[in-house]
Amino acid sequence: MSDMGDGTRCVHAGLPEPEPGQPFLPGPVFAAPYHLDPFQGPSAAPNGYGRPDNPTRRLLEAAIGELEGGDCRVFASGQAAITGLLLTVLRPGDTVVLPTDGYFPVRAFATDVLAELGVRVRYAPTVGPYPALDGVRLVLVETPANPGLDVVDVAALAHQAHAAGALLAVDNTTATPLGQRPLDLGADLVVASGTKALTGHSDLLLGYLASRSAKLLDALTGWRNLTGAIPGPFDAWLAHRSLATLDLRLARQTANAAAVAALLAGRTDVTGLRWPGRPEDPAYPVASAQMRRMPGVLSFDLGDADRVGRFVDAARLVVAATSFGGLHTTADRRAQWGDDTAPGFVRLSCGVEDTADLAADIAAALDASGPAD
Numbered sequence: 001m002s003d004m005g006d007g008t009r010c011v012h013a014g015l016p017e018p019e020p021g022q023p024f025l026p027g028p029v030f031a032a033p034y035h036l037d038p039f040q041g042p043s044a045a046p047n048g049y050g051r052p053d054n055p056t057r058r059l060l061e062a063a064i065g066e067l068e069g070g071d072c073r074v075f076a077s078g079q080a081a082i083t084g085l086l087l088t089v090l091r092p093g094d095t096v097v098l099p100t101d102g103y104f105p106v107r108a109f110a111t112d113v114l115a116e117l118g119v120r121v122r123y124a125p126t127v128g129p130y131p132a133l134d135g136v137r138l139v140l141v142e143t144p145a146n147p148g149l150d151v152v153d154v155a156a157l158a159h160q161a162h163a164a165g166a167l168l169a170v171d172n173t174t175a176t177p178l179g180q181r182p183l184d185l186g187a188d189l190v191v192a193s194g195t196k197a198l199t200g201h202s203d204l205l206l207g208y209l210a211s212r213s214a215k216l217l218d219a220l221t222g223w224r225n226l227t228g229a230i231p232g233p234f235d236a237w238l239a240h241r242s243l244a245t246l247d248l249r250l251a252r253q254t255a256n257a258a259a260v261a262a263l264l265a266g267r268t269d270v271t272g273l274r275w276p277g278r279p280e281d282p283a284y285p286v287a288s289a290q291m292r293r294m295p296g297v298l299s300f301d302l303g304d305a306d307r308v309g310r311f312v313d314a315a316r317l318v319v320a321a322t323s324f325g326g327l328h329t330t331a332d333r334r335a336q337w338g339d340d341t342a343p344g345f346v347r348l349s350c351g352v353e354d355t356a357d358l359a360a361d362i363a364a365a366l367d368a369s370g371p372a373d
Contacts, residue, residue, distance in 0.1 A: 001066070006178050007247040014063025014240060028056045028237035052225040056233040060240045061208075064198075067177040067243070068190050068210040071217050073224060074236065078173060078193025080229040081207030083109055085169060085191050086138075088223040089216075092118030094137040099126050101150060102142035102171065104339045126150040127283075130157070133164035140191075142171035144283065146324075147299055147334050147347040149174070149274045151283035154290060158186030167216075173197075176325075178250055180291045183212055197296065197325025199242040200249050204235040249327070249352055253296025256329070256350035259359045261298050269371060272301035272345070296350040297324050303344040303372025308333045311346075315365035317353050324349030329358060344372060 001009050015024060031054070034047040042048035047055060057074060065072035075081035086109070090096055098110055100123045110121045124130045126145040133139065139161045143152045154170055161168040169189040170182035176197050182190050192198065194206030211217050224230060231239075254277070261275040276287035277294035287294065302308050312320045312331050321330040322337065329351040334341040350358065 002069075005247075009067060010178075010246045011244045013066045013243055014059045014061075016059065025237070025240060026056070026059070028233040029054060030233055050233075051228055051230055052221075054230075054233055054236070056240075057231065057236045060236045063240055063243055064177070064194070064208055065210060067246075068172070068183060069177075069181050070183045070190065070210040070212045071214075072208050072210045073217065073221055074194070074231055074239075075207040075209070075224060076229045076231050077205045078191075078195060078207035079105060079109075081193075081209050082106055082140075082171070082191050083113075084220060084223050084227065084229055085189065085209055086110075086114060086140075088219050089138050089167065090114065090117075090119045091137075093120075095120040095122060095135055097122045097124055097130065097133070097136055097139045097166075099140065099142050099145060100124065101126050101145045101148045102140075103146050103173075104337075106140075126152050128152070130160065133161055133166050136161070136164060136166040138167045138169060140169045140171065142173070143180075144174045144276055144287070144295060144297075146171075146174055146297075147332075147339070147341065147345070149276055149281075149283060149295075149297065149299055151276050151287040151290070153286050154180070154182050154185040154187055158188075162186070174295050174297060174324075175291060176246065176250065176295075178246060179293050179295060183210065185290070188213060189216060194239055195325075196323055197250065197253070198246065199239045200246065200325055200327060201238070201242055202321075202323065202326035202328070204231075204238050206231055206235060206239050250293060250296065252352040252355075253325075253350050254294050256353065256355050256358050257294065257296045257298050259355045260348065260350060260362055263359050263363060264298075264300055267366065269366065270300050270302065272299070272342075274299045297347060298350070299345065299347050301342055301344045302346060302369070305333060305335065305343045307369050307372045308344055308346055310369040311365050314368035315361055317351075317358055317361040318348070318365065327351050329353060 037044035047053040061072040190210040275298035276283040
């Protein structure tokens with residue numbers, strides 16, 4: 001169905017062939033061991049033991065793989081996927097380049113684990129400049145970056161990495177595969193958290209890796225099977241069920257983000273507004289050429305932590321919560337988690353509320369929050 005639209009592909013991705021009397025999406029298969037052939041053992045059937053083998057998980061992997069344009073392996077969380085990637089690809093003496101402005105637990109993992117294992121860790125902002133990549137084994141970028149929303153030219157960076165003999169991995173969490181397809185742009189690997197906009201209901205934890213390289217996928221699959229970083233069958237089923245509405249959810253979230261960004265741009269009591277869909281945003285030239293749709297996430301600064309609290313407390317439709325991409329509009333003051341952002345920095349994830357209602361509520365809550373202390 002690669003020749004069809006996003007909505008069609010989301011609804012049908014990974015579904016088995018129709019069979020009379022069976023549901024569109026089979027229910028989750030809960031099994032640790034499966035029946036084995038007493039003579040041939042596990043070679044007689046695709047399922048032998050639940051850690052490496054689960055039919056519910058395979059259907060989800062087929063679905064995400066269709067959307068990303070590669071083969072997929074799902075993990076218990078986005079962090080499990082990204083750490084699995086780093087520990088599979090990197091060896092002592094290797095060099096990795098990580099973003100200075102991406103998901104901060106990845107930097108913590110690099111400091112606490114990778115450096116201790118003898119991996120040389122270098123950093124670069126999402127938008128660069130990037131160091132010379134000679135001798136680098138892996139470049140990992142997150143675009144749009146979380147939480148600052150900078151965007152990098154994936155095709156240009158892939159060319160630079162490959163010319164130096166490095167692999168390029170792209171964290172596609174914020175964009176989702178409907179927002180951009182990094183493998184089409186030359187990336188070797190895609191990594192993402194499925195906890196967020198991909199599944200969008202704030203009710204499960206999930207991560208995944210996708211690639212067109214069978215060699216890389218075999219190594220990553222082996223790592224996952226040995227370490228056990230797998231999602232349970234019910235989470236896999238919930239995720240697959242949720243994919244059907246991804247196109248619809250993203251459409252409303254993007255429209256809401258555009259309206260909220262326009263509202264915030266006109267206020268003198270809000271600074272540092274970032275949303276790559278605004279023509280005035282520094283990321284817009286690259287994002288508008290590279291991305292198929294803009295995310296429902298934006299960021300801004302309200303001056304101090306107390307004003308952020310007053311803003312959320314006054315809002316009727318905005319709730320304080322971490323993570324992003326769900327049905328409900330959420331505000332997260334990133335500094336409270338130890339992220340290196342300003343005290344008043346807010347990452348706002350637009351939900352699927354009516355656009356007019358959400359914009360009016362945010363305006364009223366900003367008015368009620370008063371000036372920064």
